[in-house]
Amino acid sequence: MADLLVFAGGLELKNPMLAASGCFGYGLEADPVIPPSLFGGIVTKTITPAPRRGNPVPRLAETHAGMLNSIGLENVGLDAFLADKLPALEDVDSKIVVSVSAGSAGEFAEMAERLAEHARVDALELNLSCPNVAEHGRNFAADPAAVAAIGKAVRRVFARPMWIKLSPNVTDISEVARAAQDAGADAVTAINTLLGMDINIDSGKSPFARVTAGLSGPAILPVALAAVWRIAREGGIPTIGVGGASSAKGLLKFLAAGAEAVQLGTVLFSDPGAPQRILDDLATHLDAQGHTNLNSLREQWKEQA
Template sequence: MAQLAINIGNLSLRNPVMTASGTFGYGLEFTDFIDLNRLGAYIVKGTTLLPRQGNDYPRMAETASGMLNCVGLQNKGVDYFCKEIYPQLKDFKSHAIVNVSGSTPEDYAECAARVAELEKIPAIELNISCPNVHDGGMAFGVSCAGAASVVKAVRAAYPKTLIVKLSPNVTDISEIARAVEAEGADSVSLINTLMGMSVDIERRKSNLSIGTGGLSGPCVKPIALRMVHQVAKAVKIPVIGLGGIMNAEDAIEFIMCGATAIQVGTANFIDPAVTMKIIDGMNDWCDQHGVKNIYEIIGVI
């Protein structure tokens, strides 16, 4: 048994495997398939101060090795989460982390402050990178000033572990990472989805209701690895890597590129039990390669 425990800021995780926001519901959707207690952490779906209906159907287009989505942050709002969902999550042993989104720095901060009151939620992931909403979301994440403004507002309102999720739809992701680190982020997670399109040539229309969507799945993994590698060299805070991880070997690639932890996203749609296989597979890989502690291979490239 290799030592897989890692730390993200003040947060200790039993292993580096987390689930990506928007691909794992509130975690409860997966309890028929996996033991939530075994995860390092699970990140619940993007939560906003007020409820959102999201974008119109169709919201999804399949691609050869991935998918596009334009869900647009459909959620019932932070109060619903606190009242209805939190009581169902608080007794699981692994950490529930809330992905927080918003339209202005003020409502990001207010949403974060509400979540801060929940004793068993030790961290939030700030979503400044959703490509599917017009107001806020990625608008903040594509400039250093925009990203810094949101992180500054939230940092003042949120005392626990603050993870900031970065957009790959930028010229230089390491600049943005440095900007959020300077404002007090405890960690960065990357990458969110890449903006893309899919066309129905018979109808001469986009397959997605808003025209574009965010690309995820194995097709984005090489880009995600490159960006994790870049960012890990640029900042001192721990990096959480995600983008197309389908198995333990993919996860190890991210760790070697500099990720302290990883998130599994789209793969949950293909195999709802994949996270358990990744945890076991990482442990086996470490054992087979004489790695006693996962920290031995973080950022070896």
């Protein structure tokens, strides 16, 4: 059987498949339906300095090839995460990437400093791109200067791998990726959800209290692939791909576009059998092509380029 080990964003992952933030709780909620140790890494639900109740319901709507969500960063907050959620992950055989969000560079750094005290935190993912949070007033990931300031503040206090998650809701995602690189990030994660909305034709209004929502799922795979490719072709900063992957084929497309690893989001809700199937299909694909590992496949892609 081919070896699926990869080095991604400063981490050694036993396979290139991670659970995306917000789609796998704090790591244990789906166990045993989806065993957490299947993943090379788990990105936990974004936490903020204080607990958040999130947006009013409804928070989800199906679309033709995906889903709209307006969760509004509901989370238990940093203290409860450190007291209850992180210790429960001690025996999980997966890298733990903790996703954080805050209202300022200083707050991000304070969170990072406290998380750095815990050995189980293998890496941080800075969520600068959530479009749902009204009081932050803006999307940090749309502003390269804000990305640089937050990244540098966290870099000063956190020596382990730091990933910065980018938003597709910008004109030039590679400009934001360069700001992340300048701040010393080990990787960028691309992409968060696309800005979208639904309309109820009886009321003529959006069903969501905050009107717009984030689009995810198979519909956004082509957008995510293009984002990863645009960042990767500059060769500056490693990329972790996310957006619409639901099969080994999708995962391979991200790797070919230049991603070092790939996160699964919406598919974890719609198809809990997908992670195991993806690992099996990846190994079968490599074996059938005569590759003993993923690097060998990457080399073949390079030779053909």
